[in-house]
Amino acid sequence: MVAENPLFSKWSLKKFKATVINDIWPEVLFFSAVAAMVSLVSDLTRHKLSFSSAMLTVLGTVLGLVISFRTSSAYERYMEGRKLWTAIALSSRNLAQIIWIHVPFERVNKRTGEQKSVLEITIEKKSMINLVQAYSVAVKHLLRGEPGVYYEDLYPLVCFLPRYSTHVHENATEDDMLPMWKASAMDAKKHRTAHTLTSSRPLSPVGSNSERDQEAEKELSELSEDQIYHSLRGRSQAAQKKARKFDPEMALPVVYSEHPLQPARNPPKDSIFDYLPFLRIFKLIVSPFRRSKKSQPEVPTSATTRTFTGKRLKPEVVDSNVPLEITLFLSNYMAWLLKNGQLQPATASAFLSAISALQDTVTNLDRIRNTPLPFAYQAHLRISLWLYLFFLPFQVWSSFGYLTIPGTAFASFLLLGFLEIGQEIENPFNYDLNDLDLDSFCLSVQRELHEITAHSCPEPDQFIFTAWNQPFAPGDRRTAEEMLNDVNHSYHGPETGMHSIRRTLLKSWWDVDQMTRT
Template identity: 65%
Template sequence: MSDTLFAGGGGFWGFSKKFRATVVNDIWPEVFFFTLVATMVALVSHLTSTSLAISNQMLTVLGTVLGLVISFRTSTAYERFMEGRKLWTNIAIASRNLAQVIWIHVPFERVDKKTGQPMSHLKIIIEKKTMVNLIQAFAVSVKHLLRGEGGVYYADLYPLISCLPRFTSPKHTSEEDMMPLWKASEMDHTMHQTIRSQSFRGDTLSSVLERAQSDPALLKEKNIGSELSDSEVGWLNSMRGRSGKKFDPERALAIIPSEHPLRPARNPPKASLYDYLPFLRILRPVWRPITRRLGRHDDPDGQRRTFTGRKIRPQLADSNVPIEITLFLTTYFSMLLKAGQLQPASATTMVNAISALQDTVTNLERIKNTPLPFAYQAHLRVSLWLYLFFLPFQIFDAFKFLTIPATAFASFLLLGFLEIGQEIENPFNYDLNDLDLDHFCLAVQRELHEITAHTTPDLDEFVFTEWNQPFAPADRRTAKDMMADANHDYHGPETGVHSIRKTLLKSWREVDEATRR
């Protein structure tokens, strides 16, 4: 699970996670360097006859300009952060609207065109629920797309879309006839694979998919019957909902065997000692040969940070999964229109929701793929470096040895704001300051399941019952009692509407008096 879900924990671990959310790991080499410069200026000026102090006339002017520019840099990054949050809100809204139209407005009474017989409610509910699952899959696929994780072979995505056709037709099952969704996912899985399956050795992908399409149990049998590595056993346990983790939202998904071991739904970088003691990174070249001799070849820190500790940002994945999902949703919409199953208002809502999903993922890609121009970033950073480099020379006459902590503080302050702006301008990764995309997807999942739990009951089942007091507080009788009291003024042809309006007016007066201080 994303570390952001546990960032508020108490004690040492809570503090450690909050420390990792800071930008100390990214700016400490620069702060250390400018502090050394300040130390050199102070020592040379104090211990020798040579004074390195210079005039501070430019200090105020340049400091003000740099402050304004850094403030602008941080503000633009925060706008991108908030725009990303708003776009994810749009995904949630469009997903709810689309699911509600499919679940409630698409009729349950339908005639099978082939047989002329009424279709069973079970068949229609399965059809609707499958489409709602694709809506959930859209949000999950966008999450993986923004995190640079291409393809469909993830524990939280594959079970939702495994039913989609893999080939152009059941009669054509060669790799040349493979649908773009699965062909691209296979290529991506080969490029980014972290878990190698020992199953299906000697089988081509097309033969595996061809047999799995007609008999998914084949995948399960071959996986269970083969000799599995420790990572594959962990994968199978997680697929069976027995991973042993306290928080395992994938247990709520279907258990569908896959032709590839599924990668984790959430794969944040593991914390290392360097995250808490960043200055130890300077010793990595010495420690790495020792750890390799001890048989430890893993370096969780080396794939996500540079030698000095600066974060390596993942690139946007070349994935077409969200597009493919919207194509299937649009195809379903077209089928409903041809069959005359949607009223004009419902059809408009449905097509607008699908369009909103497509627009949103395009705008999210725009945020991900459009960083601040390099020339602006480079010029700002070089200008700040020059300012901090000459800062101790300008303030030594006034601060003496306090020049050292003053320069360190100024470096930490200005470089920190600059680095924060660079970090939050792309808020879709696993950093503790990034948007919690996993939480957003799980919220969409819960809401969609709540929609499909709605049974669209008849009004008589809940409106005219003893559990409803529609005219309270003026009339606290239940709807069932009012309907049964045929002698009341409410039922009179001349007194009915007038009496009801008097009751509602009395309710307004009582509510107005009770709710005002």
């Protein structure tokens, strides 16, 4: 995402690509050519291609208002998408705090009557918080039209979930596979050529103890953690060196996958045509003379995301049930806690509200993605604008002369640019440089959830009554430990204690009021 002010920052090819010049240059060139034709014919021949400009002001005002409404409505969708992602982050934090703090660490196994270990309960709670993290990642891939779970940033978080309806995995067949895994396996085969795949070692079916598994485990034990990570993703030494600078997937578990894991971020590849779109003309001229390469597999390039003129193509809209199934597991966990008496009713209500908020946000995000502006409105607006720009040179030639050419070019650039911006940002969830930075949002959720689980949940008396705490400052700058040890102070008196404390707090208010006013 490019979010810098273009007037007060250094320009680059990336910022140029973030503009809509690639999308509108053919139309600007066409209307400039019409203006040049009108200017030359009117100046070099007896025919004057000009008529009254009485309609120019009226139609221009109407078109300006309609285009402004078009851009404003698209920007509303853009901002609504940002607000919904804020809601996902907030609900994820609330849900993680409930799981980590309000679900007790002390628990008795009802079957055996023995106390469960802290390690066992911590693993349980941390695994469910990992599912909360996986939810935002699954929503990101859903909005980008990337179905399934086989991604470097999603699969390690959900791979422990059950895959079959039967508990006996040795006898399980594809017919017993649960919806999320069955759909993901089908999507992995269907979209195998639509992504840049990374290599990963195959995983044998659960429950088998083949020699290949034993050899893989032996190799795994001989490798360092960093070597394991990069071997699973098949990265070269150069890629590994580059990955050390910024590679968020290094923070995730290292697991085997039965399907090659696709990249967490897979934007279309850049080419020279994305920065110099007029060169596509030469590509058209050369293409008939190029040799056929049918024997070689097709590699996705930026050409698959843009038309011949450089206009962006909208990505395919796909469905994915991964976010839904994650919320089902979270709801099942809440029901299990209630059944075992591990949640208070008020906490359970907050738990359920957080899950409902997650489901509500993904529904609204999917609504934004799947509800474009009606075709009739877009077609009528664009045709009206084309007719206005086409007849613009005929109306201004008598007043501007040859300045009609740059004037028409500027008017075309201005009006077509705003129209194209509205069309681009109405679905702000893809890889365009003007879209929302979904990867950054997901990583922010990941950092916040890990910060929550880093909280050790200590008893309040372990940190309140220490030498570091001055609760009554500035009225009384003694520490809590000193105040407790000074038993002769009026704070400890049966009659003067609370009165003296209130007097100190009142003094603190007065001191703060005087110190903080200019």
